[in-house]
Amino acid sequence: MPEPTDSPTEGVDEALEPRRAATPGDRNLLRDFFRPSRGQFAVGVALFLTALIVVMTLRSQATQPEFSNVRQADLIQLLDNVTGETRRLEEQVRELERARTELVSGADRDQAAREEAARRLEQARIIAGTVPAVGPGIRIVIQDPSHNMSAELLLNAVEELRDAGAEVIELNDSVRLVMNSYFATDQDGAVTADGVALAEPYVIDAIGDPATLEAGARFRGGLVSEVEGERVGGRVQIEQLDEVDVASVVEIAEPQFARPR
Structure with a gap:
């Protein structure tokens, strides 16, 4: 006689289980995101300045005089x-x-x-x-x-x-x-x-x-x-x-x- 298969409600039960509580590792990631280190802050400032220079360059090229x-x-x-x-x-x-x-x-x-x-x-x-x-x-x-x-x-x-x-x-x-x-x-x-x-x-x-x-x-x-x-x-x-x-x-x-x- 074949063995009974899993109940069709098994997947539903798993979906209704409470979510996994945040681990200490997750809390560390959030803390690092809102309180970056000096190195991370320096990298962020460098990326911001690079993006600003690119935008200013594109705008200056768009407003160049006709004789350029x-x-x-x-x-x-x-x-x-x-x-x-x-x-x-x-x-x-x-x-x-x-x-x-x-x-x-x-x-x-x-x-x-x-x-x-x-x-x-x-x-x-x-x-x-x-x-x-x-x-x-x-x-x-x-x-x-x-x-x-x-x-x-x-x-x-x-x-x-x-x-x-x-x-x-x-x-x-x-x-x-x-x-x-x-x-x-x-x-x-x-x-x-x-x-x-x-x-x-x-x-x-x-x-x-x-x-x-x-x-x-x-x-x-x-x-x-x-x-x-x-x-x-x-x-x-x-x-x-x-x-x-x-x-x-x-x-x-x-x-x-x-x-x-």
């Missing part, structure tokens, strides 16, 4: 732009210091003051665009056979040239750009500057250091990259010139109420 991945040639162009602008500002500082010395301690301070005032007036007229200007610079010709050029792209091109040190900018030999110039698109889709419709090809004359201006236009992501990319599909020609003649001027409206004292 720019090619070496483009970075050299950017450095040349900064160097050229620094030289121009240093020359302005020397001129101002020289003018100050002549005005303060010169033998003929009245004559020096008149000459300085005339020089500043001429500069103000050039900046305001009320007189023609001539000087070294570049000529940019933009071919846009697909008519994809926009007012935004032309505005960006002008801002890039100004950042590169352009002192005078003219469009299509007819529009003198000044501080309050603006770009827009008319009802026919043509780009306008100060209300004047611009026809293709777009010609930009800029007076300034020719090499610096061209480098600013050719910088990666700049005018040349945008125009010759898929967005526009055009062509850009840049010519450095010893003399750029800007003949267009801005008409200044007569004030209605204000008058000099």
Whole structure:
């Protein structure tokens, strides 16, 4: 006769048995966890600092400027732009210091003051665009056979040239750009500057250091990259010139109420 098997309730009885009481070894582990030794504390601090450095490194890489991945040639162009602008500002500082010395301690301070005032007036007229200007610079010709050029792209091109040190900018030999110039698109889709419709090809004359201006236009992501990319599909020609003649001027409206004292 077969022997009886284990009762089916045996497993249930085992599950209902009270849990094993904590042994002294378990209590030691809990105590060590909440009261670490000096060695364990040092290891924990080292791991915390390592994790903190990793997180900070990842965040710094995520917030790096766009030019962190720019090619070496483009970075050299950017450095040349900064160097050229620094030289121009240093020359302005020397001129101002020289003018100050002549005005303060010169033998003929009245004559020096008149000459300085005339020089500043001429500069103000050039900046305001009320007189023609001539000087070294570049000529940019933009071919846009697909008519994809926009007012935004032309505005960006002008801002890039100004950042590169352009002192005078003219469009299509007819529009003198000044501080309050603006770009827009008319009802026919043509780009306008100060209300004047611009026809293709777009010609930009800029007076300034020719090499610096061209480098600013050719910088990666700049005018040349945008125009010759898929967005526009055009062509850009840049010519450095010893003399750029800007003949267009801005008409200044007569004030209605204000008058000099």
